[in-house]
Amino acid sequence: xxxxxxxxxxxxxxxxxxxxxxxxxxxxxxxxxxxxxxxxxxxxxxxxxxxxxxxxxxxxxxxxxxxxxxxxxxxxxxxxxxxxxxxxxxxxxxxxxxxxxxxxxxxxxxxxxxxxxxxx
Numbered sequence: 046x047x048x049x050x051x052x053x054x055x056x057x058x059x060x061x062x063x064x065x066x067x068x069x070x071x072x073x074x075x076x077x078x079x080x081x082x083x084x085x086x087x088x089x090x091x092x093x094x095x096x097x098x099x100x101x102x103x104x105x106x107x108x109x110x111x112x113x114x115x116x117x118x119x120x121x122x123x124x125x126x127x128x129x130x131x132x133x134x135x136x137x138x139x140x141x142x143x144x145x146x147x148x149x150x151x152x153x154x155x156x157x158x159x160x161x162x163x164x165x
Contacts, residue, residue: 059162082133089137094160096138097145101156115146 049068053061067086096118104111122139126132141163149156 059158063162085131085134086137089134090141090163092134093138093141094145094164097142097149098157098160100142100146101149101153105153111146115142118142 046065046068049064050061053064058064067083100111100114100118104114119139119142122135122142125135126139129135145156145160145163148159
């Protein structure tokens with residue numbers, strides 16, 4: 046965790062606590078399990094960045110359709126978590142989409158900055 050904080054602070058990332066939080070979430074009993082969970086977290090985050098920016102681009106002027114689409118995606122992710130071998134991928138994809146989309150608010154530039162920070 047210290048190394049991740051050191052890297053994020055040396056790179057002058059906007060929110061370095063996300064790096065430490067990610068390390069704490071993927072730490073498991075063995076190295077293989079931790080690496081698998083870290084890979085699922087990275088791929089889930091990258092998928093969520095693409096999905097959330099797509100939703101924001103498609104529904105920039107229609108907030109009800111935007112909220113409906115984000116809710117349907119969250120429901121789909123919850124459904125996929127129930128029977129999937131890679132449930133953590135779907136969990137990460139769901140909460141990162143929600144973080145980026147809800148952090149966007151009325152300013153899409155804020156959403157892009159948040160997406161870039163999450164991908165880092």
